[in-house]
Amino acid sequence: MLHKNTAPSLTQKLYRADQVKHLELEAAAKVGVSKFELMQRAGKAVFERCVSFMPIAHNYLILVGVGNNAGDGYITALNAVNAGKSVVLCAIDPSREVVGDAARAQKAWLDNGGKVEAFDIKMLERCDLIIDALLGIGIVGIIRNEFADVIDAINNSQVPVVSIDLPSGLDADTGESLGRCIQADMTITFIxxxxxxTTGAGKQSCGKLVFEDLGIGKAFAELARSDANALDIxxxxxxxxxxxxxxxGTYGRLLCVGGNAGMAGAIRLSAEAALRSGTGLVKVFAHESSKVQISAGRPEIMVTTSGLDEALEWATCIVIGPGLGQDDWAKATYDTVLHYCQTHPKPMVIDADALNIMASTAAFINIDDCVMTPHSGEAARLLSVSIEEVENNRFIFARxxxxxxxxxxxxxxxxxxIDDEQNSWVCRxxxxxxxxxxxxxxxxxxxxxxxxxxxxxHLACQYGVSLHAxxxxxxxxxxxxxxxxxSDLFDTVRMLINE
Structure with missing residues (x-):
């Protein structure tokens, strides 16, 4: 039995951008905090994180747009100047009017003697740290050229970048780049x-992701339904x-099916990983020519090349796909396993070439307790879409x-x-x-x-993915x-699963 902590932190929960946008003020009101005070808390938090990230950085370049994200940037600039930092603050269009609380934050910056300058690429040569407050979660569609040019210049520089709330140019829901996207070293996200x-290109663009709830996280969580949860070991x-x-026999009998001619390594890795994770008995069904390579050096793995029906009957769980191939032997083996599991339901994991064979057939499978583990290419084939489509909206296509x-x-x-049709989880x-x-x-x-x-x-998938990563x-x-x-992971997996 797997034990799971029952008091998850607020940072486990993930939300859509529109939820944050529409509910943050209601959450703030519940705890008696104004919108401008939220902005002040955000700017203070960003500056403190910047100091922790790069304590010796003195010359800050802060780039702002015109929305609330810009307001956070102005307050960050005020905190930095008051702490003795040298700050240059740039706007894409300094003459463009800002409104609301962002205007109030801009006025506080100007009243303190600050300036709003036009961006010049030479500024990148004179700063130790860039703070990105250009575009927030409200952006839709492809970003304008003037923003794209600045983002290109920042990404081509060697200066560390901290993004406020999210890297400018990133779709907050999908992680897709909206034409151009800041590649941050750290992202400080709020509420x-x-x-x-958390996933795909968005995870790459964020760098180190830091969460600040600004004192209203609990109130927000009571109002918003989480769309997914983040997993941590x-x-x-x-x-x-x-x-x-x-x-x-108490700890299961796992049958691993795969290892076609010339592809013994994949199923060997799966089988040894299973042993290192605590399965009592592991058997491999493989092609005749792979038997020696699979068993060599690991005698604890049982290997058979005949009697597949008997092996299926023996197993309490089945893995199929690693090194299976897609030739006649592979397809015949796949058909036997799938037919057996449809008439004799057992837990199973379908991976690799078994997914490719599945994608190439029109036959519908119906197995009660089944896990499929595709990468984006295999998912694209299973759904008859492009890899780019999958990568641009990983949560949707996993579902x-x-x-x-x-x-x-x-x-x-x-x-x-991980998606089980009703819930989603993402590994940190x-x-x-x-x-x-x-x-x-x-x-x-x-x-x-x-x-x-x-x-x-669902717990085997959550815990297994977390252990592995x-x-x-x-x-x-x-x-x-x-x-x-x-194979370098085996000893560490064993250590973690025993903690």
């Missing part, structure tokens, strides 16, 4: 974490202690896979998304060093292992991202 900041207490009176195939979808990538952990061969096979083995150990499917972060921290191998 509620927006969906688009700290949210799980882990597996229950094992009883003394147990045996290897579409889940609904079309009545499955739990694990959409892999930066900010892996992971790093670019994990973009290497075999990482997905290891994840598949971990999820299959947890399901074989009778962990509920956190293990990658620990390995990267100690040994670096470049050169990381999928």
């Amino acid at each position: 509620g974490i927006k969906l688009g900041l 700290a949210h799980f207490k882990g597996l229950a202690p094992r009883p003394v009176h147990s045996h290897k 579409q896979v889940a609904e079309r195939y009545h499955t739990t979808c694990v959409l892999k990538g930066a900010g892996t998304i 952990h992971g790093n670019p060093g994990m973009a290497t061969a075999g990482m997905g096979d290891v994840l598949t083995g971990i999820i299959g292992s947890l399901m074989a150990q009778s962990v509920e499917t 956190k293990a990658g972060d620990i390995v990267a921290e100690s040994q670096g991202q470049r050169g990381m191998l999928a």
